[in-house]
Amino acid sequence: MGIRRGAAVADPGYADDKQAVLRRLSRIEGQVRGISGMVEDDRYCIDVLAQISAATRALQAVALQLLDEHLAHCVVNAVRVGGDEQSEKLREASEAIGRLVRS
Amino acid sequence: MGIRRGAAVADPGYADDKQAVLRRLSRIEGQVRGISGMVEDDRYCIDVLAQISAATRALQAVALQLLDEHLAHCVVNAVRVGGDEQSEKLREASEAIGRLVRS
Amino acid sequence: MGIRRGAAVADPGYADDKQAVLRRLSRIEGQVRGISGMVEDDRYCIDVLAQISAATRALQAVALQLLDEHLAHCVVNAVRVGGDEQSEKLREASEAIGRLVRS
Amino acid sequence: MGIRRGAAVADPGYADDKQAVLRRLSRIEGQVRGISGMVEDDRYCIDVLAQISAATRALQAVALQLLDEHLAHCVVNAVRVGGDEQSEKLREASEAIGRLVRS
Numbered sequence: 001m002g003i004r005r006g007a008a009v010a011d012p013g014y015a016d017d018k019q020a021v022l023r024r025l026s027r028i029e030g031q032v033r034g035i036s037g038m039v040e041d042d043r044y045c046i047d048v049l050a051q052i053s054a055a056t057r058a059l060q061a062v063a064l065q066l067l068d069e070h071l072a073h074c075v076v077n078a079v080r081v082g083g084d085e086q087s088e089k090l091r092e093a094s095e096a097i098g099r100l101v102r103s
Numbered sequence: 104m105g106i107r108r109g110a111a112v113a114d115p116g117y118a119d120d121k122q123a124v125l126r127r128l129s130r131i132e133g134q135v136r137g138i139s140g141m142v143e144d145d146r147y148c149i150d151v152l153a154q155i156s157a158a159t160r161a162l163q164a165v166a167l168q169l170l171d172e173h174l175a176h177c178v179v180n181a182v183r184v185g186g187d188e189q190s191e192k193l194r195e196a197s198e199a200i201g202r203l204v205r206s
Numbered sequence: 207m208g209i210r211r212g213a214a215v216a217d218p219g220y221a222d223d224k225q226a227v228l229r230r231l232s233r234i235e236g237q238v239r240g241i242s243g244m245v246e247d248d249r250y251c252i253d254v255l256a257q258i259s260a261a262t263r264a265l266q267a268v269a270l271q272l273l274d275e276h277l278a279h280c281v282v283n284a285v286r287v288g289g290d291e292q293s294e295k296l297r298e299a300s301e302a303i304g305r306l307v308r309s
Numbered sequence: 310m311g312i313r314r315g316a317a318v319a320d321p322g323y324a325d326d327k328q329a330v331l332r333r334l335s336r337i338e339g340q341v342r343g344i345s346g347m348v349e350d351d352r353y354c355i356d357v358l359a360q361i362s363a364a365t366r367a368l369q370a371v372a373l374q375l376l377d378e379h380l381a382h383c384v385v386n387a388v389r390v391g392g393d394e395q396s397e398k399l400r401e402a403s404e405a406i407g408r409l410v411r412s
Contacts, residue, residue: 006202011145011193012135012145012146012147012150012151014142014148014151015145015169018145019141020206021142022139022142022143025111025135025138025142026139027137029132029135029136030159032128032131032132032135032162033132035128036125036128036129036132038124039117039121039124039125039128040125040161042114042115042118042121043115044115045115045116045117045169045172045173045177046173046196046198047198048115048169048201049166049169049170049173049202049203050199050202052162052163052166053161053166053202053203053206054202054206055206056159056162056163057167057206059126059135059155059158059159059162060155060157060206060307060308062306063152063156063159064300064303064304064307066148066151066152066155067138067148067152067300067303068296068300069148070149070152071277071281071296071299071300072296074148075277075281075285076285076296079282079285079286081279082159085240086282090243090274090277090278090282093149093277094270094273094274094277095149096149096152096153096156097270097273097303098270098305099152099153099156100152100155100182100303101158101266101269101270101306101307102266102306102411103156103157103159103160103163135333144377147347163410166410167372167403167406167407167410170403170406172400174380174384174399174402174403175399177325178380178384178388179358179388179395179399182385182388182389183388192380193377193380193385196380197373197376197377200376200406200409201373201409202375203406204369204372204373204409205308205369209353216351217351218353218354218357219354220348220354220357221351224348224351225310227348228345228348228349231341231345231348232343232345233331234341235338235341235342235345236377237333238337238338238341238368242331242334242335242338245327245330245331245333245334247324247333247393248320248321248324248327249321250321250367251322251323251375251376251378251379251383252379252402252404252405253378253407254321254323254375254399255372255375255379255403255405255408256408258368258369258372258409259372259405259408259409259412260412261368262365262369263412264369265341265361265364265365265368266361266365266412268361269358269361269365271352271363272357272361273354275353275354276354276358279353281405290359299355299357301355302355302358302359302362303353305358305359305362306358306361306362309362309363309365309366309369
């Protein structure tokens with residue numbers, strides 16, 4: 001239910017926690033920059049891999065937070081509307097969960 | 104076998120492909136910055152999630168590349184040395200693979 | 207909304223596709239038995255690993271199917287009831303998704 | 310180094326732990342049969358999903374054990390032989406790790 005849905009439904013599901021999500025993403029961006037620094041400095045492969053695993057888990061945690069909020073807001077609203085809106089939002093959520101599980 | 108092992112064995116396993124690894128990491132950093140931009144702009148949750156899945160897969164691909172090179176260089180060298188060096192490197196590689204599989 | 211909720215809401219979300227889910231699980235049980243047979247026969251590790259990856263993906267596919275049906279039935283019904291029922295079902299779904307993503 | 314390599318190198322990497330691997334696989338087969346039983350009994354979707362996550366993690370743990378033993382035996386032997394044998398075994402191990410990470 002993001003902005004592409006028009007002005008009447010302008011807020012995405014994560015609107016309340018937007019600042020928290022942005023802080024987490026900014027920390028992950030720093031982690032990735034830190035990994036580049038380790039590679040620049042010829043740091044030991046295994047130590048670089050440990051940091052990549054940490055960044056991957058942090059990204060998945062943000063995804064799970066966004067998905068929670070999406071279910072609690074966008075999907076819940078779509079169920080109240082019912083019909084095609086409900087089917088469409090459930091299908092989208094399923095696909096997003098599938099991508100997360102496989103990535 | 105990174106720099107922490109001393110000057111005699113100064114190159115990590117990814118030495119030959121260092122520039123390629125750095126380019127991939129720089130692209131991932133850009134992806135994460137792009138995701139922050141999407142959140143700033145209140146973009147639709149599902150679209151944000153798709154980009155997070157893409158960044159996660161890109162991080163895992165870099166990890167697999169580093170791990171390949173680690174096996175082909177550091178682990179192979181350790182096997183030639185044998186003994187504790189071999190056991191230690193195999194144990195480390197196993198732990199790194201376990202972290203990747205679970206992240 | 208399984209049987210533990212009492213006779214009035216006795217059907218789980220996957221009621222319609224129960225036979226399809228059972229067939230998929232039976233196939234996965236056969237895959238795992240086949241992997242045991244490969245190990246019994248001292249088959250090559252890499253070939254055994256390929257079959258384990260296939261069985262893992264098949265389990266995840268069943269999980270995604272069950273989750274889809276859970277969202278489309280149990281969660282949708284809970285949203286219509288609203289209140290604590292809705293919050294509880296959303297929380298449960300989030301936890302299940304988190305376990306799938308991390309497993 | 311499985312049987313397909315001929316009588317001279319007949320033992321797979323997991324030869325020493327074969328019984329332990331078989332016990333783990335037999336337990337997983339039981340888990341999958343238990344999940345079928347839950348579906349037969351119309352058990353709650355979320356409880357079924359929790360058991361699927363547990364079985365998935367158990368399969369990944371067997372895979373990591375087999376991979377450890379493959380690295381410690383087959384890959385180590387291949388490195389001692391060197392040349393094509395080494396390259397081939399490293400390539401195979403990388404592919405198997407990639408499949409595990411993505412599954």
